[in-house]
Amino acid sequence: MAYRNTFLRPSSLLLILFYCLHLTPIVFSLSSDGEALLAMKEYFSDEYRFLEDWSRSDPTPCKWTGIACDSKSNVIALELAALNLTGTISSHIGRLTSLINISLEMNNLTGSLPQELGSLGELRFLNVSHNNFSNLFPANLSGLQVLEVLDAYNNNFSGGLPADLGKLTNLRHLHLGGSYFAGSIPPEFGGMKRLQYLALSGNSLTGRIPPELGNLTHLQYLYLGYYNVYVGEIPPELGGLRSLIRLDLSYCGLSGSIPPSLGNLTKLDSLFLQINSLTGTIPSEIGNLSNLKSLDLSNNGLTGVLPAEFVSLTKLELASFFRNQLHGEIPSFVGDLPNLQVLFLWANNFTGNIPQKLGQNGNLLRVDLSSNSFSGTIPPYLCAGENLQILVLLENQLTGSIPEQLGHCNSLVHVRLGHNQLTGSIPRGFLGLKNVEMLELVGNQLTGEIPEIFQAPSLEFLDLSENHLFGVLPEGLGNVTSLKNLFVSGNHITGNIPRSIGKLGQLFSLDLSDNALSGSIPVEISKCQSLSSLDLSRNQLTGKIPPELERLQVLDFLNVSRNHLSGSIPFQLQLLLSLTTVDFSYNNLSGPVPVHGQFEYFNSSSFLGNPGLCGEELTPCSVGVVSARGPSSYHQKIKNEPNLLAWLVGALFSAALLILIIGICCFLKKYQQFMWGFFRKESNIKPWKLTTFQRLDFSANNVLDCLNEDNIIGRGGSGIVYKGVMPSGETVAVKRLSSQGRKGIAHDHGFSAEIQTLGKIRHRNIVKLLGCCSNHETNLLVYEYMPNGSLGELLHGKKGALLDWTTRYKISVQAANGLCYLHHDCSPLIVHRDVKSNNILLDSDFEAHVADFGLAKLFQVSGKSQSMSSIAGSYGYIAPEYAYTLKVNEKSDIYSFGVVLLELVTGRRPIEPEYGDGVDIVQWVRKKIQTKDGVLDVLDSRMGSSNLPLHEVMLLLRVALLCSNDLPVDRPTMRDVVQMLSDVRPKDNDCQQGENLVSKDLVNV
Incomplete structure (x- = not known):
């Protein structure tokens, strides 16, 4: 009873109540996983506040954005994809020991991946693709024995591929493409027995492809090409990958012959071996690949004929063999392939007739058989399904008439039948197809009158020249309001x-x-x-x-x-x-x-x-x-007796104004640092914002310390460039863009375009943007520093002799690779619009980096032009059609790049008084190369002459002239340019051409 009385005393009740109130915060405090996530959040920059609901007031993080938990409230999934996050992944992620899924793709995260990832033993899915992670890849992930998916595509990782990944025996999907991994592929990768997907493309890998990859018997997709440069042949052991569905070894420097063992890959639906140095004949065993839909062997050195065994490839949709040395006839069964959509055989040595049933399947989309020796007639059923878009048969020996059926093929977009021996008249309706943009019939023996044109809403290019056409020009030509180029020369037109x-x-x-x-x-x-x-x-x-x-x-x-x-x-x-x-x-x-x-x-x-x-x-x-x-x-009327007094007054006023301007300039120069100090003081009111694209060891104030006159290393139309050394010893380049216009109106001067562009693209031949600063008054861009400055400054300065032929050739290939990435591998595509030698920067090894994206334009669709409000670019580099029509697409960049190549070969500037008034380097070179001596006269003597490989220089000059063609349609794509430049320096020595042959070839361009 005493115990009960004590318990019921008021003082005891108060004591119990106190303990209950004291324990309440402990019961409802945030879990340890939540604390770890909040610690991680400190390293994020969440511009759009997606993580605003991550709050310490919650007992668990299970309802937070991007978080999933198990029944015990342990965090098992971190799904933060596409939230526009910046910053880094901190080591605190290692505290989330129950994690199964990490999805961080499509952000702007930088820095290294933390080593603590290796301690997450339950992790099955890790996706960090499409970010800006850099440095070495973690080497301690071999403990993740249940990991099934590892996707790190499109980052900036460097160093070697971690061999320990070969111990991840449960891994099904591994994508390490699109970074800067170097060295060879570890043979240990052959130990990932369950692997179904392996992509290492788009890196800087070298060495041989290890035959151990042939042990991956469950592999279905293998991508090893694009910018990797392997040595040796395709391992025959890859023929043991009998589960393989897609094999892509394109653009990676492979040599030797195609191993017949690839014919064992009977599940294969895509085989891509283009843009290599493969030789020999096409193995007949490829005909065993009865499931094959896409076969691309283009841009190699293959010889022989198309194997008869290809008759079994009944599912084939794409057949691309262009730019090889194949010969013989196209087997007639090619016309019977029921699913064929694309047939590219151009630039080979094919002869005989084109299969007359070609296109009868109704699926044909694109046909290019140009630059061969085909004879006979054009097949009549090419547009049987009214799907045909591209028809290119130029530079053959075709005879007969143009099939009447093509006059009703409204799906046609590009038609090039020039330089054959075609006869007869132009089919009625052929010039009025509703989708056709280009129609080229030049250099045939066509007769009859030019058909009346009633409609052709898309036609831009019409070339009927060098035929035997007669009659009058149709009045309906005026209805083709989209027409940009009309050529009817060399006919018998009257009226x-x-x-x-x-x-x-x-x-x-x-x-x-x-x-x-x-x-x-x-x-x-x-x-x-x-x-x-x-x-x-x-x-x-x-x-x-x-x-x-x-x-x-x-x-x-x-x-x-x-x-x-x-x-x-x-x-x-x-x-x-x-x-x-x-x-x-x-x-x-x-x-x-x-x-x-x-x-x-x-x-x-x-x-x-x-x-x-x-x-x-x-x-x-x-x-x-x-x-x-x-x-x-x-x-031109002028007065014969000028007023002398008015002239003198004007002269005195001008002199006084000049003295005033000079005085102001001297004052500003003397007190520049004082003004910048005042400006920085004012920035306390409008604070600087530093946006980083990778982990940086400096602040906005460190960047501002660079902005003094002694550090200026360049001036351009959009701003001043300073050299700066950060506290860590890192040297950077800071570009200050003026943003004050008239009446205080802020002007962007390309800042937004450059940030949006460089923030998304990553390529070894595109300048790396480290960060940017802005305080709404001035914009600053922070780049990696290029010790050798710009190509233009070096080439046209006193140090031009440092650029020997080998260095110039290397620069041309690297710059082409950078532009090729912009035109073909970015989404959306990017047109630079200011390609010039001063915008190609050189690092300490003279490696080229395309720079200055202030005028860049994003394109959703390749090949489509967009109209600009004014001409942008640099005089001497602007494509003719851009200057006059203000329409721009990728071909505008290619013209400018052609000018850069001419600078490399000649050592001259795009515009020089020596060329004559109104004449640029393109016109000057074209005139000079009409003779052999003139060809030699255009070469830069600083490249040397005793050991100069003249045939290589001439081939590069030919590429330059192709790029700078007046007509956009006749310029190659950047993919073609990269390939042609790669062909300039062949690996074997039996490809040299005589100087006379090269000179003749240049004249033909």
């Missing part, structure tokens, strides 16, 4: 030039030369405001040259020679400052030759054969003739 041509507002080039056209030059041509090239020569035109042609403000080339034109050369044409070439010769023109504007630089050959013309280099003009130099010149 007048239709006035409807004036409706072609996008027309860029018009060539009607070498026909029998009569009548006058229609004034309506002056309405074609985009016209750059106009050739009406070798006709029977009469009347006067319309003075209204002065409206063609982008006209570059004008040829009206060998006609019957009369009257004078309109003095209004002096206003066309874009003119670089004119030819008025052999007409009945009279009067004085204009002498102002570009006419000051044209020589007498442009005016020969006109007895009535007079001028400085022609017959002197008589006293009664009014000179085009005189007061009557259009817009």
Whole structure:
């Protein structure tokens, strides 16, 4: 009873209540897993606040964003994919010992992967793909014995592949592609017995492909190519991978022959071996792959014929063998393949007829058989299913007529049948297909009239030149308002030039030369405001040259020679400052030759054969003739007696203004550091934000310390570049972009574009962006420092002799690889828009890095043009069609890259006075290489001459000229450029060509 009385005393009840209240926080405190997650969160930057619900007030983290728990409230899944997180993964992740699934893909996480991942013994799925992780890959993951998926694709890891991963016997999926792993593939990888998916593509791997990979008998997908450079052959042991569905060994330097053992891979649906140095014949055993849908052996050195055993490949959809040395006929069964969609055989030595049943299956999409020696007729059923989009048969020996069925094939987009021996007339409807963009029939023996065009809403390129066409130009040409290039030269066309041509507002080039056209030059041509090239020569035109042609403000080339034109050369044409070439010769023109504007630089050959013309280099003009130099010149009237007093006042005012400007500049220079100190003080009001793209050991203040005049290493149109040394000793380059415009309006100057672009792309030949700073007043970009500066500065400076031929060739390949990545491997695609030698930076090993993405443009669809509001880029590098139409796509970059290649070969700048007014390096080189001596004259003497491999230099020059072709459609893609540059330096020595052969080849370009 005493015990009970004591228990019931009020003081005891208060004591019990106190203990209950004291214990309450302990009962409801956050679990240890939650504490670990909050510790991890401290290392994240969560811009969009996806992790805002991660709160210490919750007893468990099980309801937090991206978190899943088991029945005991242990965290088993960390699913934070695509949340735009930045920062690093801290070691605290090792405290989540129950984790089964880690999904961090598609963020912007940087730094190293923590070694603590190796302690998560329950982990089955680890996905860190599409981030910016760097440094060495963790070497202690061999303890994750239940791990099934390891995906680290598209990061910046370096060093060797960890051999210990071969101990993960439960691993089914391993993707380590798209980083900078070096060294060879560990043979230990052959120990992952359950592996079904292995991708190591897109790294810097070397050595031989280990035959031990043939032990992975459960493997279904194997990707080892793209930028890896292996030595030796394809291991025959890979023929033991009988579960394999897809084998991709493309673009990785393999040599030797294709092992017949690959014919054992009967489950294979895709075999990609393109862009290697494979030789020998195609093994007949490939015909055993009855499930094969895609076969690409292009860009190799394969010889022989297509094996007859391919008749068994009835599921084949893609067959690509272009750029080899294959010969013989296409077996007739190719036309019977029921599922064939793509057939690429161009640039081989095939002969005989094209199978006449080709396309009868109704599935054919793309056919390119160009640059062979095919004879016979074009198959009639190519568009049987109305799916055919690409038909390229140019440069063969085809005869007969164009099949009438093609005149109804509305799926066609690109048609190139040029340089054959085709006869007959153009099928009715062929020129009016609703989707066709390019139609090229040049260099055949076609006859008949040009069909009337009623509709062709997409047609941009039409070339009917060098045939035997007659009749008149159809009035319906004016309805093709999308037309940009029209070539009908070298035919027998009569009648007048239709006035409807004036409706072609996008027309860029018009060539009607070498026909029998009569009548006058229609004034309506002056309405074609985009016209750059106009050739009406070798006709029977009469009347006067319309003075209204002065409206063609982008006209570059004008040829009206060998006609019957009369009257004078309109003095209004002096206003066309874009003119670089004119030819008025052999007409009945009279009067004085204009002498102002570009006419000051044209020589007498442009005016020969006109007895009535007079001028400085022609017959002197008589006293009664009014000179085009005189007061009557259009817009050239000046006063004969200037006001001397007004001139003196103006001169004094200008001098005073100049002195004032110089004084201000000196003041700003002297007090620059003081002003920057004041500016940094003001930044306390508007704090700096440092955004990092990988783990950095410095702060925004360290970056600001670089901004003084002594550190300036470059100035450009978008800002100033400083060199800086961080506290850790790391050297960086800081680019300051001015952002104050008129009236205080902030201008971006490409900052957003550069950040958005470089923040997403990673490639060894693209400059690495470390971070960026902004305080809404000034934008700063922090790059890795390139000790050797830009290619342009080095090439055109006193140190140009440091760039021998081998170094220049290496730079060309590396820069091409960087641009190829932008054009083909990014999503969305990226067009740089300012490719030039000053935007190719060189590291300490003279390795090239494409830089400066302030003008970059993202494209959702390859090959589609976009209109810009103004011309962007650098003079001398801008593609002709870009300058005149403001439309840009990948081909604009390729033209600019061609100019860079010409700089590498010649050592000259894109624009130099020596070329002549209005002439750039492209036009200068094309003119010089017409002779063998001229070809040698363009080469940079600093490359040396005694041991210079002339055949290699000439091949590089040929690639440069192909890239800088005036017509975008004739320029190669960057994939083709990379391949052609790789072919410049073959591995064997029996590929050398004589200088005369190379010179002739250059002239043909």
